[in-house]
Amino acid sequence: MANVFEVLDRDHQEVNRMMAELEDMPPAIGDDRERMRERKELVRRLIIEESKHEAVEEEYFWPAVRNLVPHGDELAEHAIKQEQRAKYTLNDLIDYEPGQPRYEDLLTGFIAEAREHIAYEEEQVWPELRLVISPERAMELGTKMEKAKRLAPTRPHPHTPPNPGLLKASGPFVGAADRIRDMVAARAGRH
Template sequence: MGHGGNVIDELMTDHREVEDLFARIEALPSGDRNQRKMYADQVTMELVRHSVAEEAYLYPAVREHIAGGDAMADRELEDHAKAERIMKDLEGCEADDPEFDRLMGDLMTEIRAHVADEEQNLFPMLRAACSPETLDDLGDKVRTAKKTAPTRPHPSAPDKPPANKLLAPGMGLVDRMRDALTGRGKPED
């Protein structure tokens, strides 16, 4: 969740962690209800924190530093909105529900396409447009944002500054309290 380095390194490490969780889910049989749900919850928690941090700091930087950045950032926000709706639906599904596999497949497809687009297009453009100091500063801001970000999907929450930066920490606190009370994302004893 906080890896160090510039914003691109930080976010690419997040991408690898989410892909690892996807691989763990894919390796489990459909009937493995507990572990599949635990990993799905962990994926959701990581993706929501990651998305909130990107929306607060990465996409404003894309708008500021990259020619055509507004359209690029808007497209990325649309991807986030799709993924968040899928995660919201997934949140209400048990792993033995037939919808679980469909929704997880949809989420994996959406996230993998989003990651490929960011890593092949957006990140190289950002690296070329920003100084190493700017990228390091953005990395620090993203790490800080992930610490207080929500862990559950909130599809109707604002996704652009300043409203998202003001509301995310409060929603994050409530989400983390709920997670702690329910044991969400942790192995069952």
């Protein structure tokens, strides 16, 4: 079990690691199918992790920020706008292949925006929440988020409103459908 800040920090570290690896891996050019496959797989994993992370934030973290932090609505609204832009970018990225100029532009843009969003959360939101959340509530929130992440959607859903109630109700079903699509896509990729 981990508190909310530990859960989010682990996610941020993993996403930052994948983004750094993508930046260190030059785009595949020409017939370098192996590099293209590796790059596509890493982006696929990034999309999955980012999608799960944002889903549980919208279900649990941002409602807590809104309820506990004096100007929490303002903080949450700014962050959710950033997250929505990221969902559209990741959703568009799925339609392209590594090495294509649009793919590389979308990926570069996503990485820059993701770093900005992570910094916003860690430097602006977390300090404010730490001032008002009890250790017990932080632990409870972290536990709920860890549990929800197991069933969370693995693909971006930019057209789904970031409504916590709707997400809690539909998230497990959407997550199950996403996992089926992921398995089918993985099988198709092997053939």
